[in-house]
Amino acid sequence: MDSDIIIKLNKVNFYYGQSRALTDITMNFRKNKVSALIGPSGCGKSTLLRLLNRMNDLIDGTRVEGEILFEEKNIYAQNVDPVEIRRKIGMVFQKPNPFPKTIYNNISYGPKLTGIGVEDMDTLVEQSLKRAVLWDEVKDILNKSAMNLSGGQQQRLCIARALAMKPDILLMDEPTSALDPISTAKIEELIEELKKNYTIIIVTHNMQQAARISDETAFFYLGNLVEYNKTEKIFTNPDVKHTEDYITGRFG
Amino acid sequence: MNRHTKEIIIKYVFFTFSLVSIVVLGLIVFSLFREGLPIFGKVSVKDFLLGMEWYPTYDPPSFGIFPLIIGSLIVTIMATSIAVPLGVMAAIYISEIAPQGIKEILKSVIELLAGLPSVVLGFFGMVVVAPWLQDTFDLPTGLNIINASMILAIMAIPTISSISEDALYAVPREFKEASYALGATKFETITRVIIPSALSGISTAVMLGMARAIGETMVVLMVAGGAAAIPEGLFDSVRPMPASIAAEMGEAPFRSAHYQALFAIGIVLFFLTLAFNLIADYVSHKFRQIGSGTL
Amino acid sequence: MENIMKSFKNNSMQWRYFKQSIFFGAVRLSAFIIALALGGILFYIIVNGIGAISWDFITKPPTDSMTKGGIMPAILGTIYLTIGAIAVGLPLGIVSAIYLTEYARQGKVIRLIKVGINCLAGVPSVVFGLFGLGFFVIFLKFGSSILSGSLTLGFLILPTIIGASEEALKSVPQTFREASLSLGVSKWQTIYRIVLPNALPGILTGSILGIGRAAGETAPIMFTAAAYFTAKLPGSIFDEVMALPYHIYVLATAGTNIEATRPIQFGTVLVLVAVVLSIDLIAIIIRSYMRKNKRW
Ligand SMILES: Nc1ncnc2c1ncn2[C@@H]1O[C@H](COP(=O)(O)OP(=O)(O)O)[C@@H](O)[C@H]1O
Numbered sequence: 001m002d003s004d005i006i007i008k009l010n011k012v013n014f015y016y017g018q019s020r021a022l023t024d025i026t027m028n029f030r031k032n033k034v035s036a037l038i039g040p041s042g043c044g045k046s047t048l049l050r051l052l053n054r055m056n057d058l059i060d061g062t063r064v065e066g067e068i069l070f071e072e073k074n075i076y077a078q079n080v081d082p083v084e085i086r087r088k089i090g091m092v093f094q095k096p097n098p099f100p101k102t103i104y105n106n107i108s109y110g111p112k113l114t115g116i117g118v119e120d121m122d123t124l125v126e127q128s129l130k131r132a133v134l135w136d137e138v139k140d141i142l143n144k145s146a147m148n149l150s151g152g153q154q155q156r157l158c159i160a161r162a163l164a165m166k167p168d169i170l171l172m173d174e175p176t177s178a179l180d181p182i183s184t185a186k187i188e189e190l191i192e193e194l195k196k197n198y199t200i201i202i203v204t205h206n207m208q209q210a211a212r213i214s215d216e217t218a219f220f221y222l223g224n225l226v227e228y229n230k231t232e233k234i235f236t237n238p239d240v241k242h243t244e245d246y247i248t249g250r251f252g
Numbered sequence: 253m254n255r256h257t258k259e260i261i262i263k264y265v266f267f268t269f270s271l272v273s274i275v276v277l278g279l280i281v282f283s284l285f286r287e288g289l290p291i292f293g294k295v296s297v298k299d300f301l302l303g304m305e306w307y308p309t310y311d312p313p314s315f316g317i318f319p320l321i322i323g324s325l326i327v328t329i330m331a332t333s334i335a336v337p338l339g340v341m342a343a344i345y346i347s348e349i350a351p352q353g354i355k356e357i358l359k360s361v362i363e364l365l366a367g368l369p370s371v372v373l374g375f376f377g378m379v380v381v382a383p384w385l386q387d388t389f390d391l392p393t394g395l396n397i398i399n400a401s402m403i404l405a406i407m408a409i410p411t412i413s414s415i416s417e418d419a420l421y422a423v424p425r426e427f428k429e430a431s432y433a434l435g436a437t438k439f440e441t442i443t444r445v446i447i448p449s450a451l452s453g454i455s456t457a458v459m460l461g462m463a464r465a466i467g468e469t470m471v472v473l474m475v476a477g478g479a480a481a482i483p484e485g486l487f488d489s490v491r492p493m494p495a496s497i498a499a500e501m502g503e504a505p506f507r508s509a510h511y512q513a514l515f516a517i518g519i520v521l522f523f524l525t526l527a528f529n530l531i532a533d534y535v536s537h538k539f540r541q542i543g544s545g546t547l
Numbered sequence: 548m549e550n551i552m553k554s555f556k557n558n559s560m561q562w563r564y565f566k567q568s569i570f571f572g573a574v575r576l577s578a579f580i581i582a583l584a585l586g587g588i589l590f591y592i593i594v595n596g597i598g599a600i601s602w603d604f605i606t607k608p609p610t611d612s613m614t615k616g617g618i619m620p621a622i623l624g625t626i627y628l629t630i631g632a633i634a635v636g637l638p639l640g641i642v643s644a645i646y647l648t649e650y651a652r653q654g655k656v657i658r659l660i661k662v663g664i665n666c667l668a669g670v671p672s673v674v675f676g677l678f679g680l681g682f683f684v685i686f687l688k689f690g691s692s693i694l695s696g697s698l699t700l701g702f703l704i705l706p707t708i709i710g711a712s713e714e715a716l717k718s719v720p721q722t723f724r725e726a727s728l729s730l731g732v733s734k735w736q737t738i739y740r741i742v743l744p745n746a747l748p749g750i751l752t753g754s755i756l757g758i759g760r761a762a763g764e765t766a767p768i769m770f771t772a773a774a775y776f777t778a779k780l781p782g783s784i785f786d787e788v789m790a791l792p793y794h795i796y797v798l799a800t801a802g803t804n805i806e807a808t809r810p811i812q813f814g815t816v817l818v819l820v821a822v823v824l825s826i827d828l829i830a831i832i833i834r835s836y837m838r839k840n841k842r843w
């Protein structure tokens with residue numbers, strides 16, 4: 001097996017109650033790459049993303065078939081604790097969702113509660129905020145409520161919060177869709193920076209964004225994986241006609 | 253102990269605690285039956301429920317609670333017929349008509365009214381309403397059905413009004429807009445669109461208001477007069493079931509027939525209000541979906 | 548809809564507005580009557596009760612077969628019973644609500660529990676009194692005591708507390724829970740650190756209203772805790788106590804000289820109303836403050 005593969009999906013089906021949201025997905029995500037998931041809304045991008053850190057467990061009546069291997073272990077196996085998985089696979093949501101706590105406590109929250117043995121919390125907070133390129137803006141107001149930050153700052157705070165857990169993978173579900181263009185540009189730069197150390201899987205609605213920041217792109221349609229290829233290839237010369245139609249805007 | 257096990261234990265402990273309401277209901281039934289059922293070895297269920305004479309301390313005693321049941325029903329029905337129009341109309345005013353400021357004030361008024369202890373209302377009925385009734389209508393006593401019904405109505409109004417208001421508030425805005433778009437006045441919109449859509453909620457409110465009135469103790473104990481006979485007019489005294497229990501339990505010798513009979517009245521009261529509540533619960537679930545079809 | 552349209556056309560605009568103004572008048576009047584009832588009762592109680600209130604009235608026990616003196620033991624008893632009711636009802640209620648909103652999957656068991664809670668909420672207070680007598684006083688042999696009364700009152704307010712807590716927990720945005728869980732924080736820690744702190748003001752508001760109710764209840768404590776008169780203050784939770792609501796009832800219906808003690812009765816009523824309504828007012832203030840400062 002390819003040693004730079006970090007997540008491997010094998011014939012994954014996913015159901016909300018009776019209705020199937022994902023059909024027979026088989027794909028691999030590579031280490032230290034940015035992979036983008038694109039497709040029309042409702043095609044199952046978020047569902048797939050939330051499968052990877054078992055966030056779908058929170059929804060009543062859902063069911064998974066097939067295997068999802070993270071570092072070669074099936075994360076849906078009987079004896080796996082989803083909480084452990086989530087420590088290694090961080091997540092950033094569509095709408096910034098800082099806790100109504102101080103900036104400092106937003107960052108320290110995860111490390112403190114999960115007891116991952118932090119020697120120096122101040123350093124970790126600083127490091128995480130620097131990685132999220134937020135440090136300079138907030139270093140003097142660490143004890144102010146995170147709710148006072150702008151939307152773009154809040155989203156970077158959420159990224160910093162996820163980074164403080166030192167995850168291997170960062171899942172991002174349309175992280176810029178609720179932000180203005182300037183904040184969006186900042187986050188895109190940040191992603192560029194982060195991929196040196198992290199594997200990033202990002203759902204995006206915005207095709208230019210996928211083209212700009214990702215190494216690989218997967219196109220979904222109605223719960224099926226239509227095409228998964230190098231980003232360059234997808235956007236210049238896709239294998240599947242359907243993909244081309246979508247990229248060129250011939251359908252919604 | 254690892255974290256995973258701890259989480260599971262917490263979950264099951266919480267589950268156990270969440271059963272407390274059911275357990276308490278069970279214990280209520282258990283206690284009432286344990287102390288009350290023995291009376292049915294002495295009188296038949298039929299004689300108990302339909303017997304016309306409540307002379308628990310006579311020799312031989314007579315345990316017919318029919319006059320008490322009638323007393324309860326009559327004050328409940330009277331109180332409801334005062335409280336429903338007032339409560340529902342106030343709810344309409346609050347949810348559809350009143351300006352914001354008045355709305356907030358009225359909501360607080362109703363909340364405070366709900367907060368008035370029943371013994372205080374009973375006291376008010378005794379010292380204010382009773383003498384007034386007695387003088388105005390030249391009665392032997394002002395402690396009677398009318399008085400009890402008026403005070404009970406005050407107690408039931410907050411329940412009826414606040415639940416009705418929730419129901420009115422929940423009527424989808426599109427319904428109202430559709431009606432206005434057809435040129436209906438506010439009055440027509442309220443009576444033909446909003447009230448029909450909220451009807452199940454309002455019915456629930458009425459049921460719960462009645463349950464509140466039938467179970468209320470201090471008011472009927474203090475102002476209904478206490479006569480254990482079938483009343484002939486609205487100025488007669490009655491002795492509703494809760495009043496009997498509260499008034500006599502102190503004197504009834506432990507585990508005597510009288511004591512058991514009072515618990516048995518508790519059983520009747522419990523199941524009567526349980527029925528009211530189950531019906532209210534059923535109505536509110538069954539008809540909760542307000543479809544456009546109701547228009 | 549068509550019928551409605553037709554009837555509009557059959558009626559002149561004037562007639563329609565006339566009906567409307569009658570109706571508006573009626574609903575305004577209803578609201579006014581209710582406000583007047585509350586205002587009238589409060590006014591009457593204050594005017595008649597204020598004269599009896601003095602430092603001695605609040606801090607001294609009754610004397611001369613309760614025809615003179617103060618009501619301190621009754622105030623104290625009500626405080627004990629209320630605290631006891633909180634100690635029983637609040638933890639049980641909050642824990643129940645947490646299970647129902649955070650852990651339970653929708654299904655038959657949950658539906659059963661919810662119906663149970665509704666039914667419990669509808670049980671008349673005098674039946675709670677009988678239950679307290681039959682179960683705590685007799686079956687568990689706690690006797691007529693602070694303990695029995697507190698347990699009875701605690702279970703009486705349990706549904707109110709569960710309802711308020713459920714609502715408060717549901718109002719905490721799901722995104723907070725997701726954010727915490729996505730960091731690998733466990734469910735219980737998420738509830739304890741994120742959900743509960745944010746729900747707490749709401750839980751308190753609703754619960755305080757329930758507590759106000761407990762403080763003013765008479766029927767549930769009549770057979771389980773309340774004493775007609777006790778010379779000494781309670782020494783333990785197994786002692787009987789006097790309580791404000793029961794004291795009012797006793798003075799107003801069974802005193803040695805009912806007419807002569809009217810001032811004391813009004814004074815006691817005023818104290819009870821002041822206690823209960825201040826408890827309610829605290830809840831109302833917390834709530835309006837919370838609404839203004841809501842951050843999400
Ligand atoms: N909680 C849910 N319950 C039921 N169905 C859902 C839920 N979330 C999403 N779905 C359905 O699953 C499908 C995929 O949704 P989603 O993954 O959110 O799409 P995307 O993120 O690509 O827009 C949609 O048809 C959606 O309606």
Ligand SMILES: [Mg+2]
Binds near residue numbers: 045046047
């Ligand atoms: Mg999505």
